[in-house]
Amino acid sequence: MTRKYYITAEENPNVFKDQFNINGKRSYSLDFSPWAEDNNTLTSVTWTVKTGQASVTSEALSSNVVTANIEATQEGRSIIEILADTGTEKYSAYLNLYVRDPNRINNELLYDYY
DSSP: OEEEOOOOOOOOOEEEEEEEEOOOOOEEEEHHHHHHHSSOOOOOOOOOEESEEEEEEEEEEEEEEEEEEEEEEEEEEEEEEEEEEEESSSEEEEEEEEEEOHHHHHHHHHHHHH
């Protein structure tokens, strides 16, 4: 399942939040088309893991839409920067991901309940 986000010309949240299970993989797509109409066409994009144990694969840029797959093998928070560059303008967006271990959550809930 792909999570899709849109980067508009003005008043963008530059932090996008999501959560998924440990050892899960999810595709992300950020559509910069509205932003590019007021600026310039994207020429490159860089995905950088700032914190956490996530890995980014299959990065692509096509018609101002950037995509990548993200996988995390460790529970906790991961922050990933997506730096879009037109050659003259740059825009940074961040994915703030919470990776949870469903086995641990279930055990904690059982112990808290009794």
